[in-house]
Amino acid sequence: ARIHNDGSFRMKARVFEAIARCQRLPAPTRCVHNPSPPVNAAVFDAARDVLIDDYLEHTPTCVKAVDLLLDRGARIHNDHVALRSFVDSKGRSGLAFLSSLFVAFGFVEQAALEIPGLPVNAKWYEPPEATNWPKVFVSELRVADLPPAVGEVVYKHVDGYYDEARARRVIEANDAGQLAAVMAEPPWAPTAAEEAAVQAVGDDFPHLRSAIEYAGWTLRHGHRWNHLTVLINSLVPEERAPGEIPTTLAEANALLVGHGVEMNKAGGDDGFTQGSAAVHLEQSSTVADKGSFTFACGAERDVPYSFLELIHRHDGFRGFLGQNARGIFSSTDVRR
Numbered sequence: 001a002r003i004h005n006d007g008s009f010r011m012k013a014r015v016f017e018a019i020a021r022c023q024r025l026p027a028p029t030r031c032v033h034n035p036s037p038p039v040n041a042a043v044f045d046a047a048r049d050v051l052i053d054d055y056l057e058h059t060p061t062c063v064k065a066v067d068l069l070l071d072r073g074a075r076i077h078n079d080h081v082a083l084r085s086f087v088d089s090k091g092r093s094g095l096a097f098l099s100s101l102f103v104a105f106g107f108v109e110q111a112a113l114e115i116p117g118l119p120v121n122a123k124w125y126e127p128p129e130a131t132n133w134p135k136v137f138v139s140e141l142r143v144a145d146l147p148p149a150v151g152e153v154v155y156k157h158v159d160g161y162y163d164e165a166r167a168r169r170v171i172e173a174n175d176a177g178q179l180a181a182v183m184a185e186p187p188w189a190p191t192a193a194e195e196a197a198v199q200a201v202g203d204d205f206p207h208l209r210s211a212i213e214y215a216g217w218t219l220r221h222g223h224r225w226n227h228l229t230v231l232i233n234s235l236v237p238e239e240r241a242p243g244e245i246p247t248t249l250a251e252a253n254a255l256l257v258g259h260g261v262e263m264n265k266a267g268g269d270d271g272f273t274q275g276s277a278a279v280h281l282e283q284s285s286t287v288a289d290k291g292s293f294t295f296a297c298g299a300e301r302d303v304p305y306s307f308l309e310l311i312h313r314h315d316g317f318r319g320f321l322g323q324n325a326r327g328i329f330s331s332t333d334v335r336r
Helices: 006-020 041-058 060-071 094-103 148-158 164-173 176-184 192-204 206-221 249-258 322-332
Strands: 078-083 108-114 120-126 135-142 227-231 274-276 281-285 290-294 300-304 307-313
Touching: 006 041, 006 060, 041 060, 041 176, 060 227, 060 249, 060 307, 078 307, 094 108, 094 120, 094 135, 094 164, 094 176, 108 322, 135 206, 148 192, 148 206, 164 176, 192 206, 206 322, 249 281, 249 307, 274 322, 281 322, 307 322
Parallel strands: 078 135, 227 307
Antiparallel strands: 078 227, 108 120, 120 135, 274 281, 281 307, 290 300
């Protein structure tokens, strides 16, 4: 689904402003610790605006959800965004390629995460405290850990892309358009038959279904933001009482469900929560919006695009948990 009528355009513009022009909150409120200064902030700000607009265009559920929160007086902060990538046949890392783009602007690399049951490497990056930028979660699929039929398709498109020189050219260009293009424009174009061949591996090896879903989504969408994230901690402005503004993840989930938003099934008392206060992190996510996708062969099909995540950080916890991430990944599954 895409934004396509006047009312929706106005709502999208309101949500864009709330996310892109959000107040820079105190670092402890955002659970951020990175005192290093930003680099070329104007370039990153401009690229981020392009990426937020691209994300909202494909994620009307986010527009609806954030609009509901704004109607209740909530203050929006985008806690983090997430990108996916591959490890190619030569071992060249999509994670390293993408991370170099963020580190160049002052983000600081944090500890690696293990995602239980998935052949995925992941790291996250802390933004400079002097900005209102989100954290960034980057992952990559270890294609070599999957049956050869997956590599036959993926390597055909991906090999040669994750080149250090290409990343360096993007950084040195100091151009917001080039930076945004890496994440908004898929660098490869599979055919419908190729995507079907990858999906068939999941049928033959059901225990690999989650990894196959990751491969299929990333083949279609490249490094597009697969979600951005509303931080529950900062929804209530200091100068007002909560009123109708959710103060817990469960309350936010209930608000969205009550207005017809389809949530990703998980755990917790409400059935939608990954993690708990006991592990210092609670997360939930919507089911990814579907939209028309045109394959290289000309075939068109509705496929999952992006989704919205909600996150509640407890006790100043700044990072991520692999088990939670495992559940969040399923928001983009073709087969639910």
